[in-house]
Amino acid sequence: MPELPEVEVVRAGLEPAVTGAVVASVTVFDERSLRRHTGPSEDFVERLEGSEFTGASRRGKFLWLPLAGGTEALVVHLGMSGQVLLRDRQSDDRLTRIRLDVRHPVHGDLRLNFVDQRIFGSMAINELEDTADVAGQRIPRQVAHIARDPLDPHFNDAQFFAQLSRRNTGIKRALLDQGLISGIGNIYADEALWASRIHYDQSAASLSRARARTLLAEVRLVLGKALAEGGTSFDAQYVNVNGASGYFSHSLNAYGRQGRECPRCGRPIVRESFMNRGSHFCAFCQRLRSA
Numbered sequence: 001m002p003e004l005p006e007v008e009v010v011r012a013g014l015e016p017a018v019t020g021a022v023v024a025s026v027t028v029f030d031e032r033s034l035r036r037h038t039g040p041s042e043d044f045v046e047r048l049e050g051s052e053f054t055g056a057s058r059r060g061k062f063l064w065l066p067l068a069g070g071t072e073a074l075v076v077h078l079g080m081s082g083q084v085l086l087r088d089r090q091s092d093d094r095l096t097r098i099r100l101d102v103r104h105p106v107h108g109d110l111r112l113n114f115v116d117q118r119i120f121g122s123m124a125i126n127e128l129e130d131t132a133d134v135a136g137q138r139i140p141r142q143v144a145h146i147a148r149d150p151l152d153p154h155f156n157d158a159q160f161f162a163q164l165s166r167r168n169t170g171i172k173r174a175l176l177d178q179g180l181i182s183g184i185g186n187i188y189a190d191e192a193l194w195a196s197r198i199h200y201d202q203s204a205a206s207l208s209r210a211r212a213r214t215l216l217a218e219v220r221l222v223l224g225k226a227l228a229e230g231g232t233s234f235d236a237q238y239v240n241v242n243g244a245s246g247y248f249s250h251s252l253n254a255y256g257r258q259g260r261e262c263p264r265c266g267r268p269i270v271r272e273s274f275m276n277r278g279s280h281f282c283a284f285c286q287r288l289r290s291a
Contacts, residue, residue, distance in 0.1 A: 002078045004149055004183030004223055006231035007061050010084055015056040017086050017110055018065055021102040022052045024109075033097035033116060036077065036142060037124035047125050048074065048100070059152070060182025062143045066128065075126045075140045076114070082121025087111040098123050149183035150220050151227075161212050167204035171215070172279060174204040184219065187255045188226065190280045192219040194254035199288040200272075200279040206289070225251065254280040 002010075026048050028034065028041040037044050052068040063084075064073040076084060085093055089101060089109045098114040114123055128138040134154050148155045160181060167174050174180055175189045184192075193200055195218040198211065207215070229251065253263050258271035262282040271278045 002082075002231070003061060003185035003188055004151065005188075005226035007058055007063055007078060007183075008151075008227055009231050010078070011056045011058045011063050013086065014063075014065070014084060014112075017104060017107060018053040018102065018112075019055050020052065020106075021104040021110065023048050023050065023100055024103050025049060025101045027099040027101075028097075029099070030097040030119065032119050033114065033122055034124065036075070036122040036126075044123075044125060047072070053102070057139075059139065059143055060146045060149045060178055061185075062140075062146060064126075064140050064143065066138075067125075070138065071128055072125055073128055073140050075122075075124045075142055077122050079116065079118065079120030079122065081117040083113075083115040085113045085115055087113055146178050146182045147180055150181060150216060151183070151223055155181075157213075157216065160216065161209060164204045164207065164212055165209075169204055170201040171198060171204045171207065172200035172274065175219070176275075181219075183223070186277050186279075187252070188219070188222050190255040191222045191253060194281060194286065195222060197285050199286045200274065200281055202288060254282065256280065 026045045028045065031041050034041055034044055053065045053074070054068055055066055057064050057066065057073075061077070063076040063078070065076070066073045076082075078084075087093070087110070089111050091111060092099070093113045093115050095115050095117050096113045097116050097119065100112040100114075102110050102112065104110055114121070124142065126140040126142045129141050129144060131137045131139050131144075133156075163180055164174060172189050172193060175184050175192070176186070190200070192215060196211070196215045198207070198215060254269055257269045258280055260269055261267070262269055262285060265282060265284050267282060267284045269280055270283050271280050
């Protein structure tokens with residue numbers, strides 16, 4: 001599933017193309033991609049056609065395009081394999097589920113294809129509401145339960161540390177809890193934990209404040225580096241708006257490297273089953289400590 005860096009790459013690519021653009025037409029090819037929209041496809045089309053986008057925003061793994069008027073937004077969730085591809089009006093993509101033709105005052109006629117092979121992603125028009133912690137900032141109602149992500153300038157470090165100290169769950173489970181801290185998935189959790197020398201099953205409450213600070217710093221570093229390298233692409237399912245793959249996969253130290261040498265100590269990286277997926281770590285560098 002795309003994580004924060006991959007979604008932010010898509011957001012940044014869309015922003016100049018959609019800001020100020022008016023939706024000329026909407027075509028829904030597969031209504032399953034409207035599962036989070038409250039209403040039939042006709043309602044989605046009617047409310048979107050003729051609307052103007054005012055920008056592109058993101059929280060964690062959610063992306064949305066606010067509509068002029070400030071009361072609604074087009075919310076995009078990429079799911080496992082969703083893509084938003086920016087094309088000219090003559091270009092189409094295989095497995096396009098929803099197509100938006102827009103007219104931009106500078107860039108002219110453009111096409112946004114929502115492509116989704118596995119159909120776990122979605123588009124929906126959703127009401128905007130005020131955030132509880134920042135005056136004047138609005139967020140889709142569907143996204144309001146998601147915590148701020150660590151690259152958000154309004155992320156509250158002290159609040160995160162306090163919540164972490166009350167969690168008896170393993171630290172990786174805490175990092176994957178989008179209600180505590182958003183945008184982190186399996187890849188970047190493994191990478192940040194490796195960099196911090198913390199075992200994935202270490203109790204979150206057992207971390208000292210110093211180790212928790214180190215972990216948060218490493219989370220930010222790995223997310224920032226992945227963002228600079230265009231995200232992580234293992235196959236053609238994650239691409240940016242122009243269809244290009246990211247290359248952070250070449251910089252991974254733990255994730256997907258089971259059986260290969262730990263870049264720090266030379267011992268083998270191991271993989272253990274974790275929440276229907278896997279955790280990748282160095283058993284020597286990341287020892288499980290007693291509470």
